[in-house]
Amino acid sequence: MVVCLRSGVPSDSLSSRKNPRGSGMTRVHDQSIASPTETELHSVGLRFTQSGAIAEITLCKPERRNTQQPAMWRAMAALGRTMPTGVQIVVIRAEGRSFSAGLDRSSLNGLDRSTPSDDPGAETLTSLLAGTDLTIERAIRDYQDAFMFLRDPSFISIAAVQGHAVGAGFQLALACDLRIVADDAVFCMKEAALGLVPDLTGLAPLVRQVGYGRALEICVRARNVNAREAVALGLAHSMVPADDLNDEVRAWAESLLLANPDAARETKKLLQSAEISELGHQRELEAAAQVRRLRALG
Amino acid sequence: MVVCLRSGVPSDSLSSRKNPRGSGMTRVHDQSIASPTETELHSVGLRFTQSGAIAEITLCKPERRNTQQPAMWRAMAALGRTMPTGVQIVVIRAEGRSFSAGLDRSSLNGLDRSTPSDDPGAETLTSLLAGTDLTIERAIRDYQDAFMFLRDPSFISIAAVQGHAVGAGFQLALACDLRIVADDAVFCMKEAALGLVPDLTGLAPLVRQVGYGRALEICVRARNVNAREAVALGLAHSMVPADDLNDEVRAWAESLLLANPDAARETKKLLQSAEISELGHQRELEAAAQVRRLRALG
Amino acid sequence: MVVCLRSGVPSDSLSSRKNPRGSGMTRVHDQSIASPTETELHSVGLRFTQSGAIAEITLCKPERRNTQQPAMWRAMAALGRTMPTGVQIVVIRAEGRSFSAGLDRSSLNGLDRSTPSDDPGAETLTSLLAGTDLTIERAIRDYQDAFMFLRDPSFISIAAVQGHAVGAGFQLALACDLRIVADDAVFCMKEAALGLVPDLTGLAPLVRQVGYGRALEICVRARNVNAREAVALGLAHSMVPADDLNDEVRAWAESLLLANPDAARETKKLLQSAEISELGHQRELEAAAQVRRLRALG
Numbered sequence: 001m002v003v004c005l006r007s008g009v010p011s012d013s014l015s016s017r018k019n020p021r022g023s024g025m026t027r028v029h030d031q032s033i034a035s036p037t038e039t040e041l042h043s044v045g046l047r048f049t050q051s052g053a054i055a056e057i058t059l060c061k062p063e064r065r066n067t068q069q070p071a072m073w074r075a076m077a078a079l080g081r082t083m084p085t086g087v088q089i090v091v092i093r094a095e096g097r098s099f100s101a102g103l104d105r106s107s108l109n110g111l112d113r114s115t116p117s118d119d120p121g122a123e124t125l126t127s128l129l130a131g132t133d134l135t136i137e138r139a140i141r142d143y144q145d146a147f148m149f150l151r152d153p154s155f156i157s158i159a160a161v162q163g164h165a166v167g168a169g170f171q172l173a174l175a176c177d178l179r180i181v182a183d184d185a186v187f188c189m190k191e192a193a194l195g196l197v198p199d200l201t202g203l204a205p206l207v208r209q210v211g212y213g214r215a216l217e218i219c220v221r222a223r224n225v226n227a228r229e230a231v232a233l234g235l236a237h238s239m240v241p242a243d244d245l246n247d248e249v250r251a252w253a254e255s256l257l258l259a260n261p262d263a264a265r266e267t268k269k270l271l272q273s274a275e276i277s278e279l280g281h282q283r284e285l286e287a288a289a290q291v292r293r294l295r296a297l298g
Numbered sequence: 299m300v301v302c303l304r305s306g307v308p309s310d311s312l313s314s315r316k317n318p319r320g321s322g323m324t325r326v327h328d329q330s331i332a333s334p335t336e337t338e339l340h341s342v343g344l345r346f347t348q349s350g351a352i353a354e355i356t357l358c359k360p361e362r363r364n365t366q367q368p369a370m371w372r373a374m375a376a377l378g379r380t381m382p383t384g385v386q387i388v389v390i391r392a393e394g395r396s397f398s399a400g401l402d403r404s405s406l407n408g409l410d411r412s413t414p415s416d417d418p419g420a421e422t423l424t425s426l427l428a429g430t431d432l433t434i435e436r437a438i439r440d441y442q443d444a445f446m447f448l449r450d451p452s453f454i455s456i457a458a459v460q461g462h463a464v465g466a467g468f469q470l471a472l473a474c475d476l477r478i479v480a481d482d483a484v485f486c487m488k489e490a491a492l493g494l495v496p497d498l499t500g501l502a503p504l505v506r507q508v509g510y511g512r513a514l515e516i517c518v519r520a521r522n523v524n525a526r527e528a529v530a531l532g533l534a535h536s537m538v539p540a541d542d543l544n545d546e547v548r549a550w551a552e553s554l555l556l557a558n559p560d561a562a563r564e565t566k567k568l569l570q571s572a573e574i575s576e577l578g579h580q581r582e583l584e585a586a587a588q589v590r591r592l593r594a595l596g
Numbered sequence: 597m598v599v600c601l602r603s604g605v606p607s608d609s610l611s612s613r614k615n616p617r618g619s620g621m622t623r624v625h626d627q628s629i630a631s632p633t634e635t636e637l638h639s640v641g642l643r644f645t646q647s648g649a650i651a652e653i654t655l656c657k658p659e660r661r662n663t664q665q666p667a668m669w670r671a672m673a674a675l676g677r678t679m680p681t682g683v684q685i686v687v688i689r690a691e692g693r694s695f696s697a698g699l700d701r702s703s704l705n706g707l708d709r710s711t712p713s714d715d716p717g718a719e720t721l722t723s724l725l726a727g728t729d730l731t732i733e734r735a736i737r738d739y740q741d742a743f744m745f746l747r748d749p750s751f752i753s754i755a756a757v758q759g760h761a762v763g764a765g766f767q768l769a770l771a772c773d774l775r776i777v778a779d780d781a782v783f784c785m786k787e788a789a790l791g792l793v794p795d796l797t798g799l800a801p802l803v804r805q806v807g808y809g810r811a812l813e814i815c816v817r818a819r820n821v822n823a824r825e826a827v828a829l830g831l832a833h834s835m836v837p838a839d840d841l842n843d844e845v846r847a848w849a850e851s852l853l854l855a856n857p858d859a860a861r862e863t864k865k866l867l868q869s870a871e872i873s874e875l876g877h878q879r880e881l882e883a884a885a886q887v888r889r890l891r892a893l894g
Contacts, residue, residue, distance in 0.1 A: 125890060126894065128890065129890060129891070129894040136887045137883045137884060137887055140882075140886055144879050144882075148875070191859065191863070192855040192859040194859075195856035195858070195889060196886060196889050196890075197863050197882065197886055198866075198882070199882035199883055199886040200882075203863075203867055204871075204875055204878050206870075207870045208870070208871065211804065211830045212804065212805070213773055213775065213833055214833060215867050216864060217848075217852070219863045219867070220855045220864075221851045221854070222855065276873070
């Protein structure tokens with residue numbers, strides 16, 4: 001049973017109630033894992049709220065343009081693992097003028113020595129280099145969990161993007177099922193310019209949506225893709241004036257909630273397989289899913 | 299040898315001759331299976347005609363908005379299995395104002411008790427529930443055959459869509475290689491709103507054409523996609539005024555028939571594999587197909 | 597070490613220096629294979645030049661509209677196998693009014709007896725028919741190498757297309773990562789009209805970019821796709837007036853060279869796998885690539 005307590009959240013927030021994370025009153029996907037506390041989330045620039053079937057994860061460090069770092073990814077992944085089962089929509093949104101300016105440069109310190117670290121003990125990409133290749137790969141896969149959980153068929157994920165979504169910020173938006181953007185949104189895959197690769201699972205949705213050549217030049221040129229182009233390329237599913245972004249996301253969430261929740265879940269799962277499966281296999285998945293639906297309705 | 303006898307068919311029909319199904323004069327793909335008779339087809343709301351290389355399957359129950367039911371799918375699948383070998387183009391068209399309003403609600407009776415069944419003995423989705431899961435899956439796979447055969451490389455399939463194409467109607471159009479639409483066409487994937495999943499093989503062509511996010515919101519929101527949007531998304535390959543639909547389909551069929559028939563077949567097959575195959579495998583398929591073409595021409 | 601000597605090349609050429617192929621001063625991918633000499637290349641209608649990180653392969657038989665034949669493909673494949681390692685961009689361009697009118701009809705002589713062969717001893721598709729199926733397949737796979745090497749992650753390949761790109765010409769453009777086109781460009785897949793299939797690896801990029809139905813009708817109808825439609829379909833990544841084509845290609849090459857070269861290579865490779873891989877596998881490839889990048893930067 002999901003219990004929500006009213007609590008002060010920003011007035012522009014989609015959900016008006018905050019979920020008491022870790023209160024023990026919330027059924028979670030993995031009950032052996034404690035949800036991150038509000039304090040833990042705040043320390044990495046995140047806030048979690050829930051209102052009925054709609055959960056919101058808010059990037060709330062606008063003074064740093066919602067840059068991302070390993071500790072934030074670990075907290076986000078933990079949010080994913082402990083998402084209350086009643087949630088049907090997960091909105092990823094951000095406070096301030098930009099969605100996310102990408103990797104916090106302090107995470108690259110040592111690689112980019114010009115940027116001092118705020119917290120010398122914090123996990124950074126540089127600190128990983130002391131370990132073996134296997135250790136680094138494991139850490140990266142932990143980070144990827146923060147992006148993978150948004151594909152969970154249990155809910156539909158929506159990125160609400162205003163301003164810049166750069167690098168890891170672009171990939172966070174790409175990891176969501178849907179992208180609703182303000183007309184000032186700007187996407188940029190910065191990694192190649194920094195000598196890195198986009199490794200946070202954003203390449204697959206990018207290339208499948210815009211095509212191989214377009215995806216390649218967007219990544220290698222590290223150029224800006226503005227909101228209008230994002231709509232034309234099918235990367236953004238709706239574009240509205242910045243002031244209307246929250247209303248638009250709310251309207252989409254409501255229309256998505258009109259479907260039978262379990263049918264929506266099965267449909268999301270089937271669409272994920274349909275992208276790359278042989279049709280002979282896909283039809284079997286569809287038949288098996290329909291059996292479950294008919295049994296549930298019958 | 300394909301023999302066609304002139305026979306009365308609607309004047310707006312693309313093909314002007316009717317093929318005497320089951321006459322024994324038609325070479326069929328699977329000679330051990332009898333083609334459905336005209337009477338059998340009529341009882342499930344279908345009509346089959348052939349004129350040279352062009353076959354037409356017409357949904358002809360406009361008074362019920364060409365809704366679909368299991369018996370129709372079984373007949374359609376049988377048409378597919380017995381398609382005369384000379385056929386190079388299969389057109390799926392419909393009489394009346396709408397292409398197909400989807401599943402006949404009487405097929406859901408018991409699930410949707412408000413709709414009485416016309417024929418208490420008819421096969422319905424509900425009647426399936428008396429069987430085991432395996433029995434249901436087998437039945438669904440039989441239904442899917444009505445949609446799978448349209449991918450047969452022996453011919454190119456074209457859906458001629460006016461008015462509504464809802465649920466199974468949308469999937470029938472998606473199962474065709476090409477969709478030529480009247481400007482009043484409206485597509486809607488209704489399944490999730492009814493608690494079901496689209497299980498008639500339409501999800502793969504949908505998601506690969508419009509992208510994952512767009513496909514997801516179209517399915518889960520069960521919203522209307524009009525002709526103009528269908529063209530913009532690449533779902534429809536040509537849009538014309540409703541009165542010109544048959545002429546447009548005829549023109550496309552004629553231009554498709556200009557190709558070498560066997561080269562067209564091999565090309566269709568290669569494009570199907572090219573969508574999801576490793577390039578290293580695809581090039582081998584292409585080389586093998588070209589050997590067959592060169593031998594045939596040499 | 598790549599050494600380039602200044603040498604006379606056409607003034608409209610992107611690279612201003614010519615690489616002395618086969619001089620032994622160039623590090624090549626496969627050192628056991630000699631690069632084709634300038635004379636060898638010229639005899640099959642090709643020219644190779646290099647200026648720093650940018651290599652150009654020019655189709656230089658405009659009097660024959662840059663038609664292609666087996667000997668040209670073998671030379672092109674050899675260029676691919678011996679591409680200097682410093683090359684980050686490979687431009688495929690053509691002299692004259694058209695990019696390439698496709699297969700030289702003399703390669704079909706015997707199949708198309710109306711066209712006399714210039715060189716009775718030359719390798720032609722017809723001459724292949726004396727061999728076994730396996731021999732023909734091997735020859736075709738050799739030809740395909742001329743198109744496959746353009747996918748090599750070592751560099752980014754750009755087709756600069758003016759005028760007609762027909763059949764093998766269309767496939768050559770499709771084999772490149774990017775297509776920059778003059779506003780007079782016209783693409784046409786002619787193979788099916790000639791009784792052949794497109795077997796030079798162009799179908800996969802075509803179908804994944806424009807979708808299955810559109811790809812099918814383009815191939816089977818063998819119709820012209822002009823520059824404007826190519827842009828709308830995402831087949832062309834930029835369109836400019838014909839006089840500006842070389843400048844535009846140069847500008848793109850320069851912006852692509854701003855990325856870290858190794859990051860660009862890893863990104864190209866990751867995008868190739870992302871198109872058709874399971875996400876669970878793709879994320880592992882991304883993590884492994886990032887480990888390599890971090891080690892290189894650290």
